[in-house]
Amino acid sequence: DVKVTQSSRYLVKRTGEKVFLECVQDMDHENMFWYRQDPGLGLRLIYFSYDVKMKEKGDIPEGYSVSREKKERFSLILESASTNQTSMYLCASSPSGTSGTRFDNEQFFGPGTRLTVL
Amino acid sequence: DAKTTQPPSMDCAEGRAANLPCNHSTISGNEYVYWYRQIHSQGPQYIIHGLKNNETNEMASLIITEDRKSSTLILPHATLRDTAVYYCIGPLPLGNEKLTFGTGTRLTIIP
Numbered sequence: 066d067v068k069v070t071q072s073s074r075y076l077v078k079r080t081g082e083k084v085f086l087e088c089v090q091d092m093d094h095e096n097m098f099w100y101r102q103d104p105g106l107g108l109r110l111i112y113f114s115y116d117v118k119m120k121e122k123g124d125i126p127e128g129y130s131v132s133r134e135k136k137e138r139f140s141l142i143l144e145s146a147s148t149n150q151t152s153m154y155l156c157a158s159s160p161s162g163t164s165g166t167r168f169d170n171e172q173f174f175g176p177g178t179r180l181t182v183l
Numbered sequence: 184d185a186k187t188t189q190p191p192s193m194d195c196a197e198g199r200a201a202n203l204p205c206n207h208s209t210i211s212g213n214e215y216v217y218w219y220r221q222i223h224s225q226g227p228q229y230i231i232h233g234l235k236n237n238e239t240n241e242m243a244s245l246i247i248t249e250d251r252k253s254s255t256l257i258l259p260h261a262t263l264r265d266t267a268v269y270y271c272i273g274p275l276p277l278g279n280e281k282l283t284f285g286t287g288t289r290l291t292i293i294p
Contacts, residue, residue, distance in 0.1 A: 069226070096280065107270075108227070108284035115280070123281070155226050166278025170217055174226025 068092070069175035071156050077181045084143040086178050088156030096168055097139035098157040099123075099131065102177070108155065114139055115167055146182045154178045187216075187271045192289040201258040203288050205271030208252040214274035217282065218245065218256050220267040227270065227284070230256065266292045 072087035088097065096115050100108040100123075110123030112131040120131050128150060132140045139158075143150055157172040188206040195201040207216055217232040231238055231245045233254065238245045244257040258265050270287040 098280075100284075105286065107286050108282075110281055113280055121280075157226070162278050164277050168278050168280040170215070170232065170275070170277065170279065170282060171229045172227075172282060174228065176224075177226055 069156055069158055069173050071154075071175040071178050073178050074176060075179050075181075077183065078143075078146050079183050080147060082143075082146050082182075084146045084180065084182075086141040086143075086154055086156075086180070088139045088141070088158075088175055089137050090139075090158040090173070091137065092158065092160070092173070093136065094158035094173075095136070095161045096159045096172075097133065098159075098172060099129075099139065099141045100155045100157065101125070102153040102155060111141065115161075146180075148182050150180065151182045152180060154180055186274065186283070187285060189269075189271050189285065189288045191286065192291070194291050194293055195258075195261050196293050197263060198260055201261040201265065201290060201292070203256040203258075203269050203271075203290060204253065205256070206253045207271070207274050210251050210274035213276050215277065216245075216247070216254050216274055217272040218243070219270045219272060219282075219284070220265075221270070221287070222264075222267040230269075232273075261290075261292045263292050263294065266290060 069090045098113040099111045114133040130142045155177045156175040159172045162169045218230040219227040221227040233245045247254045268287040
C-alpha cells in the first residue's frame, strides 16, 4: 500500500517563526502536492511538484514556499508564520499518468498536520 | 472554484445502499468525474472515477447519466465506517493536476 507520512499530526508555532512541514512517500511517485483545509472552504492547493527540484504554484501559494530535493520528500515552508495560516495541512502524492499524461488524478493523502499559529 | 454541486449532508441506514448525487452540468467530451471521501481526522481517499460508462470497484459503483451532466455514487451496503465527507471532483481531463475539492456531502450512517 502507498504510504504518505507527515512529520507531525499537531504543531503549535508563534507568529513570525519559520515553520517546516515535511512529507514523505514510499511509492516512488513523481508528483507531490500540498493542500490546506479550512472549514467551509474545502481543500485548496498550495503548491505541487512533478519532479525533483520542480515546483509549481497552486491556487493559494502566497506566504508559502516548497522544497523537493529528493523524490520521496516534499517540504512546505512558512517563512514567517501568521495566524491566518492556522489550518490543517495535507500532503498527497500520485504517480505519473498512465495515459501518457503527466498526472494521474488518483492522489494518495497523508493524515494531515494541524498547525496552530499563536 | 468547484464545478460540481452536491447536497451538504445525507443520512443512510446501516446496511442500506447510500446514493450520493452530484451535478456537473459543464462537463465536456474528455472530462472525467472523480470521487474521494474523507473520514474524520484522516486525509481524503480516492474511491472511483468515470468518463461516461458506469464503473464499479471494490468500494463503490458510479452511475453516470446518459447526458453526463450528473452522476451518483453508490455504496451498496453502507456500514458505520462509511460515515465521511464525500467529494465529487471535476469535471476535468486526465492529466490535470488540480483537484478542486468543494465542501462535499457529509454522509452519516445511522445504526
